[in-house]
Amino acid sequence: MADPPSITVLIADEISGRQVRGSDGGSVGRVRDVYLQDRDGTLAALTVSPSRFSSREVLIPLAAIQDLSEDGPVGDPARVAADGPGAPGASDATSGTGSTDSPRSRAHRISAALVGADAVLLSVTAEAARSGAEAPATGHVTPELLRQAARALGIEGAPPA
Numbered sequence: 098m099a100d101p102p103s104i105t106v107l108i109a110d111e112i113s114g115r116q117v118r119g120s121d122g123g124s125v126g127r128v129r130d131v132y133l134q135d136r137d138g139t140l141a142a143l144t145v146s147p148s149r150f151s152s153r154e155v156l157i158p159l160a161a162i163q164d165l166s167e168d169g170p171v172g173d174p175a176r177v178a179a180d181g182p183g184a185p186g187a188s189d190a191t192s193g194t195g196s197t198d199s200p201r202s203r204a205h206r207i208s209a210a211l212v213g214a215d216a217v218l219l220s221v222t223a224e225a226a227r228s229g230a231e232a233p234a235t236g237h238v239t240p241e242l243l244r245q246a247a248r249a250l251g252i253e254g255a256p257p258a
Contacts, residue, residue, distance in 0.1 A: 108140070108208045109133065116216040117145045117157070123223030129154055132238050139204035142243055143217065144232040154232040156246040159200075161226070162207055163218040221250045 109131035117125040130144035143157045211217060219226055230246040238246075 108212055112143075112211045112217065115211070115214075117143070117219065117226070118216045119219050119221060119223030119226050120163070121222045121224075125155075125157075125219065125223045125226040126151075128217060130232070130236070132236075134201075134204070137201060139201055140208045140211075141204070142238055142246065145226070147227050155226060155229040156232040156238065156242070157219065157226060157229065158243045158246045158250075158252075159204055159207065160243075160247045160252050161219050161221050161229075161250050162211075163220050164203060164207055164210075221252070225250055 112128050113131060115128045117128060119125055126145045126147040128143050129146045131140065132142040132144070133139065134141045140159055140162075142159060143162070144154045145157055146154050221229075228249075230242075230249040233242060
């Protein structure tokens, strides 16, 4: 008898095909592939196809995916204005890297939030995301490739993969 699929595999199946939107609300495309960390199965990156007829796919690292919470996206300008710059999570809204929790717990939280979300929301504009690093031809991404993809999106100081 085969083992049941892990929760991360179920999440990957759930978000494949999901619409991806930039921080400006513009459409980036749809999730084509989901990359998981080898060591613990947490979300590492997404491959996004900008259109059905495009052969180019972009690699979107976890660092560029907005952290969703019960109150809405952390990067939501209305929430940032209401909470103020010193509020918990405010540093995530501006840089995407100010969180005090571990990359693994952030990955789990984002993965869980994506299951119920209508779209994947990014912390970069749709235009920036569409012009990001091209996805690899293989089903594997290295930590260095994830850092390069983050830099291509203008995310400085991206957390190590």
